[in-house]
Amino acid sequence: MIRNYLKTAWRNIAGNKFYASINITGLTVGLVVGIFMLLWVQDELSFDKNNTKADRIYKVAIVGGTGISKQIFNHIIAPVATFAKNEIPEVEDGVRVMSVGNAPFKYKDKIFIEDNFAFTDPSYFSIFDFGLIKGDKRHPFADNGSAVITQSTAQRYFGYEDPIGKVVTMGLNEQVKITGVIPDYPANSTFQYHVLLPLSRYNELAYIKSKTTYDGKTIVSSMDADWSSFMCETYLLLKPGASEAVIAEKMQAIHERNRPEDKPVPYLTQSLTKMHLHKADGTDAGFSTVRTFAILAILILVIACINYVNLSTARAMLRAKEVSMRKIIGAGRFHLFMQFMIETALLFVIASVLAFVLMFILLPYYNQFANKQLSLSITNVNIWACIAATLAGTLIASSIYPALLLSSFEPLKALKGKIAAGIGTASFRKVLVVTQFSVSIILVIGTLVIGRQIQYILNKDLGYDKENVFAFTLRGDMQKDFEVVKARLKNDPSVVAVTRASRNIVLNGPSTGDNDWDGKPKNSNMWFNQLHGDENLIPFLKMQVLQGANFTGAVADSAHFLINETAAKEMGMKNPVGKRLRVQTTNGTIIGVVKDFNFASLHKQIEPVVFQYKPKSCWQVYIKTTGRNSNRAIAVAQGLWKNYNNDVPFTYAFLDDSFRKLYTDDQRQGSLFSIFSGIAIVISCLGLFGLAAYSAQVKTREIGIRKVLGASVGRIISLLATEFMVLVLIAILIASPIAWYAMNKWLQDFAYRTEINYWIFIIAGIGAMLVALATIGLQSVKAALANPVKSLRSE
Amino acid sequence: MIKITNLEKFYRTEEVETIALNKLSMHVDTGEFVAIMGPSGCGKSTLLNILGMLDDPDEGSYVFNDIEVAHFNERKRADLRKHNIGFVFQSFNLIDELTVFENVELPLIYTGVSASERVKRVEEVLDKMQIMHRRNHYPQQLSGGQQQRVAIARAVVNKPKLILADEPTGNLDSSNGNDVMELLTDLNEQGTTIIMVTHSEHDARYSHRIIRLLDGQTVMENIMV
Numbered sequence A: 001m002i003r004n005y006l007k008t009a010w011r012n013i014a015g016n017k018f019y020a021s022i023n024i025t026g027l028t029v030g031l032v033v034g035i036f037m038l039l040w041v042q043d044e045l046s047f048d049k050n051n052t053k054a055d056r057i058y059k060v061a062i063v064g065g066t067g068i069s070k071q072i073f074n075h076i077i078a079p080v081a082t083f084a085k086n087e088i089p090e091v092e093d094g095v096r097v098m099s100v101g102n103a104p105f106k107y108k109d110k111i112f113i114e115d116n117f118a119f120t121d122p123s124y125f126s127i128f129d130f131g132l133i134k135g136d137k138r139h140p141f142a143d144n145g146s147a148v149i150t151q152s153t154a155q156r157y158f159g160y161e162d163p164i165g166k167v168v169t170m171g172l173n174e175q176v177k178i179t180g181v182i183p184d185y186p187a188n189s190t191f192q193y194h195v196l197l198p199l200s201r202y203n204e205l206a207y208i209k210s211k212t213t214y215d216g217k218t219i220v221s222s223m224d225a226d227w228s229s230f231m232c233e234t235y236l237l238l239k240p241g242a243s244e245a246v247i248a249e250k251m252q253a254i255h256e257r258n259r260p261e262d263k264p265v266p267y268l269t270q271s272l273t274k275m276h277l278h279k280a281d282g283t284d285a286g287f288s289t290v291r292t293f294a295i296l297a298i299l300i301l302v303i304a305c306i307n308y309v310n311l312s313t314a315r316a317m318l319r320a321k322e323v324s325m326r327k328i329i330g331a332g333r334f335h336l337f338m339q340f341m342i343e344t345a346l347l348f349v350i351a352s353v354l355a356f357v358l359m360f361i362l363l364p365y366y367n368q369f370a371n372k373q374l375s376l377s378i379t380n381v382n383i384w385a386c387i388a389a390t391l392a393g394t395l396i397a398s399s400i401y402p403a404l405l406l407s408s409f410e411p412l413k414a415l416k417g418k419i420a421a422g423i424g425t426a427s428f429r430k431v432l433v434v435t436q437f438s439v440s441i442i443l444v445i446g447t448l449v450i451g452r453q454i455q456y457i458l459n460k461d462l463g464y465d466k467e468n469v470f471a472f473t474l475r476g477d478m479q480k481d482f483e484v485v486k487a488r489l490k491n492d493p494s495v496v497a498v499t500r501a502s503r504n505i506v507l508n509g510p511s512t513g514d515n516d517w518d519g520k521p522k523n524s525n526m527w528f529n530q531l532h533g534d535e536n537l538i539p540f541l542k543m544q545v546l547q548g549a550n551f552t553g554a555v556a557d558s559a560h561f562l563i564n565e566t567a568a569k570e571m572g573m574k575n576p577v578g579k580r581l582r583v584q585t586t587n588g589t590i591i592g593v594v595k596d597f598n599f600a601s602l603h604k605q606i607e608p609v610v611f612q613y614k615p616k617s618c619w620q621v622y623i624k625t626t627g628r629n630s631n632r633a634i635a636v637a638q639g640l641w642k643n644y645n646n647d648v649p650f651t652y653a654f655l656d657d658s659f660r661k662l663y664t665d666d667q668r669q670g671s672l673f674s675i676f677s678g679i680a681i682v683i684s685c686l687g688l689f690g691l692a693a694y695s696a697q698v699k700t701r702e703i704g705i706r707k708v709l710g711a712s713v714g715r716i717i718s719l720l721a722t723e724f725m726v727l728v729l730i731a732i733l734i735a736s737p738i739a740w741y742a743m744n745k746w747l748q749d750f751a752y753r754t755e756i757n758y759w760i761f762i763i764a765g766i767g768a769m770l771v772a773l774a775t776i777g778l779q780s781v782k783a784a785l786a787n788p789v790k791s792l793r794s795e
Numbered sequence B: 001m002i003k004i005t006n007l008e009k010f011y012r013t014e015e016v017e018t019i020a021l022n023k024l025s026m027h028v029d030t031g032e033f034v035a036i037m038g039p040s041g042c043g044k045s046t047l048l049n050i051l052g053m054l055d056d057p058d059e060g061s062y063v064f065n066d067i068e069v070a071h072f073n074e075r076k077r078a079d080l081r082k083h084n085i086g087f088v089f090q091s092f093n094l095i096d097e098l099t100v101f102e103n104v105e106l107p108l109i110y111t112g113v114s115a116s117e118r119v120k121r122v123e124e125v126l127d128k129m130q131i132m133h134r135r136n137h138y139p140q141q142l143s144g145g146q147q148q149r150v151a152i153a154r155a156v157v158n159k160p161k162l163i164l165a166d167e168p169t170g171n172l173d174s175s176n177g178n179d180v181m182e183l184l185t186d187l188n189e190q191g192t193t194i195i196m197v198t199h200s201e202h203d204a205r206y207s208h209r210i211i212r213l214l215d216g217q218t219v220m221e222n223i224m225v
């Protein structure tokens, strides 16, 4: 029986190559894109979940600041983990991770710049599934001079030699000895630290030996006693069955007991499994994008299914006779249902095979594009479950309705050809076409809005001049000799100006809530973003000083502050110049107000900023070039660098590039969107093309008669095309408000955003009409030009 | 075998109601060969469709092999049909995508006959219809007469007790038509009951009895000698 079904199905496909290839193409493209996107979604949702204790691990965050400066700190103070473990019975263990930028590691004559290195507690290797595969499991770090590295790092450093016991030089001349190796992290792990050093080493260097002062009064001799330096991520492993709810309150109580001046200092806990896509307070940090893409992937699949359903139900009319005869001869509904199901399944098998071939070919490009490391390996159960579910879902969605419809034909009516007129599927098909086009148009509008927003961001006047500026970080003695370095740089004609600062202003930097000023309200806990520089920084960046004046470079400047407009407003000061302000250990006076500028991402509002004159703590050098000759300026900087650091390669970044990097995710989203909408339109048009061909085929006789009666070619084309253009028009009407609503929501994520202009809808609408018209037009013209005598005889 | 009493069938459209069958009564015994004649539109095809359980009557009774089937549902009718009745149409109605062999095999597949048995039976009947040499051809590759022989082969392959033929010679020339009539007569002689609608007095002469219809009613019955 099955064999017979298969045979019939195959002949039906082979005998209708035109429709079969339209169907197969649509399904293949839909499946490739749909599966790719769902794999991405699945990967995003799987982050950190493969830790065996994932459901008991929580990240701890602190809410700092009030008003506009309110923010969540994921890097928190060091004592939290220690106190939580000792004082909160529900906490089984805790771990801190402190990543500290990059550092060079040297082995023999090879140098490796490690961005992903961190200090951590030994419990890192037992709380997470990052157990040692080499070394002493109970004591991952033998002493403060130890390091644990990943397998691939070991291979990079030592090739096939045994890494255990090897000594590498870190930074300028610190020695570390490899005492353990952990497996490489899965790609869907948030943790990607390749070199791990004991946090106790940091404690020894920064606290025990150098006795940090943090508020000018207390000398702190251990990081566990430092309640004000926000520096490490902290994770707690709760005992089985413990509730996370009370943990935050208990930690807040501990904090406030140890440092009453911070009151109130709310704590947050967040499950490890939520960390990748949510902020600590539960708000979105990527989850909505994942959800959007999941919806889009499903919509693409739906569009592909709609094609199949539309074409096969349309063609069902042509098959009515066959179906009736089968029924008269004795076929039951079930037989026919199965026959059509198998026909669809066969078509699906073909499309799936093609889709797999395409996926294998395209996967490397897709990975690159989507910034993923997906692989179609047999062992990855999740991926195959995802693919299987997609295939099954799509198959069911596209097969059941046509199969039910075809098997339900009443034999007598169908035999007499009355079905074509009587059946209600024509309007159903129209609904489907409208759905397809609505989705496509929504995607097009989305693409346009995203593109415009990205343009808006990239071209927005930020309030400072980042054009032709590159920056690099001073190292070692170069900082002491800065005046010499600067003089040498300025000597070169390609260099316009040189200045230095404590941080890259494009990125987020340090901030502090440790401040006071005349008349500061009791309950205010405002945080400042801190920017240290020399007297050239503000003119260099062409920032505007609205009140007061810039630093002059005099000694007194070390007790002077400039603040931005937002800070002045938040502090409630109309005329801040001359007012007293304390920031951390510096007591001084405000000497000026700088016009607001957008530092960090435009996703965020402008926050309060304080400028301090501290050339000694400035490690970032900014060099403004003439623009025409920036390579030469870079070469000069590199030459100077070589004089000081012959062993470490020179790295630099243009502010423009760093700025653009902030929006790589947005840009990627934009590109994905445009690809999505392109594909949605292609698939929709494919379906429309098939329907138009069918419609022309069915109307051959009608067209012939009309022509004999004297209808012009133009009239006939419009007769055929109008029907479809009306559908596209309805789709535009449905899509526009939905797109407007959705894109408005998307824009809310930016503190600074464009308007959604009406012309976007007009462009998208006209575009859709033109594409549809081109698709239908070809078929209509062909039908209209056909010789009427021929088409009449063919009946 | 068949007994119908006061059978009525109406077709309603928006403006008019057509009475296709008007309190029609008749009976057909097992082994009979009956021809139904009458002017165009008098209800012959309607009657045949009801007899073949492709359609149900609006009023009256239809007893088939001592079972009242007038109000059977679609599924029950289909079941009874596929085991007992074979159809032959004026326009052959072969399935274009299937070969001669496969067309004839189809009813056996639907009644669940095993593959080896199917081959045997299909070859047997193709032989009898003298169409064996065309077994792997598709319907479009055959002449009208050949197509109708395939259609008859398909109608009889399941060994039905009753064959309903709606103008089986309507699309054929007289020599092909006579061949078809010979085939039907042979089948009837082997015990199959046949009810045939025809416009041709010549064809009607092959039957035992002619039922003449007018406006959905029996007007006359001729017993052939």
Ligand SMILES: Nc1ncnc2c1ncn2[C@@H]1O[C@H](COP(=O)(O)OP(=O)(O)OP(=O)(O)O)[C@@H](O)[C@H]1O
Residues within 6 Å of the ligand: B011, B012, B013, B018, B019, B020, B038, B039, B040, B041, B042, B043, B044, B045, B046, B047
């Ligand atoms: N589906 C239908 N809807 C409406 N009226 C119908 C339908 N089928 C048949 N009729 C009407 O019922 C009457 C009987 O039709 P039927 O097809 O049985 O005639 P017939 O005797 O087979 O004619 P012919 O010799 O031309 O085939 C006719 O008047 C016809 O118009």
Ligand SMILES: [Mg+2]
Residues within 6 Å of the ligand: B044, B045, B046
């Ligand atoms: Mg008729």
